[in-house]
Amino acid sequence: MTMELGGKVTIECERSNHRAELEFKLKPFFGGSTSINQISGKIKSGEEVLASLDGHWDGEVYLNDLKNGNTEIFWNPTSEVRRQRLKRHIVLFEEQTDFESERLWQHVTSAINKGDQHKATQEKFVLEEEQRNASRERKENGTEWKPLLFRHDAATNEWHYKYEDLRPWDPLNDIAQFEKDGILQTMERYLGSDPERSAKDCRHRKTSDQPSNHSQNTESSCSTPESVQELSDDDGFESPCTRCGKEMSHLKEIHMTVLSLQKAQQDIHRNLTALNKKSFYRKASSENLLLDSRCWFLICVFLTCQLFINYVFK
Known part of the structure; x- marks a missing residue:
């Protein structure tokens, strides 16, 4: 059992007026x-087509320049590229809520891993039937379904992530970005600002507050169950900072460790500078002593010559 996601994606650059139109194709019937x-x-x-792309997104993708007819490899996920991928981090199963995918589809997944196709189909039917019944009950009761992490754009009929942060990364103020309970959060340093503000280590930004040049229409080649999680934006969520917990404490410890290392590095640099100065002074003093010895020697030679001249012409 596999699921494919297909559709069209458009990426635009307002500065150069370039646009890329991509289509992820579903497997044909034959x-x-x-x-x-x-x-x-x-x-x-603009409206001029500069190049075309074709291939497989998990393999080689070729770029065809329509002006000169040249074809070159645009994308190739080699073993080196695969090693550079970010590590996958998942929430522990016992910490997941009832409507998270791994927990919700656990019986279907277990049947697939055991090779029991009949059991997997039954569990999938039971799960989807429960969701359809819940959807009918909401319609009969007039209850509105409020997604927890996504919002629906009626104008484009698209779903957008609520807490997407699209602002540029600030290396002077931003320490790390992480995900907690499905919400992207950023730990900030707040240099040169009010100390009380440093307690606010999390920032949440809704997609509705951010301009986006990306549009995406997706379709699926199999049925996708409708979520029955009826939670509002405020239900079950505390303020961002009170939800950080262990992750924030761990990041703060890392930050303090980095600061202590920087301080130690500064101390070492200061000590090396002091040693260099002492070495310079010692060298200068030794040169001065040597210079004084030479002067005394020359004076003695001069006096000896003077005495000899006086003795000869006496």
Whole structure:
């Protein structure tokens, strides 16, 4: 059992007026393994098509320059590229809520891992039927379903993540970004500001407050269950800082460790500078002593010559 996500994605650059139109294709009814994970697209400048893209997003993608007819590899997930991918971090199963995917689909997953296709189909049917019944009950009772982490844009009929942070990263103020309970949060330093403000280590920004040049229409080749989690934006969520918990404490410890290392580095640099100065002074003093010895020697030679001259011409 597999699920494919397909659709069109548009990426625009307002500065250069370039636009990339990509299409993630679903496997056709008739087709082999080469028809899986296909991607195609165009790169435009205004209405002029500059190049085309085609290939497989999990393999090689080729860029075809329409002006000179040259073709080159645009994307190739080699073993080196795969090693550079971010490590996957998941929430422990016992800490997940009832409507998180791993817990919600645990019986279906267990049947698939055991190779029991019949059991997996039954568990999937039971789960989806419960969700359909819950959806009918909400309609009959006039209850509005309020997603917890996403909002629906009626104008474009698209779903957007509520807490996406699209502002540029500030290396002088931002320490680390992490996810807690599905919400992206940023730990900040707040240099040169009110000390009381430093307690606010988390920042949440809704997608509705951010301009976005990305549009995405997706379709699925299999049924996707509707979530029955009826939680409002305020239900079950405390203020961001009170939800940070162990992650924030761990990040603060790392930050304090880095600061202590920086302080130790500064102390070492200061000590080395002092040693260099002492070494310079010692060298200068030794040169002065040597200079004084030479002067006394020359004076003695001069006096000896003077006495000899006086004796000869006496």
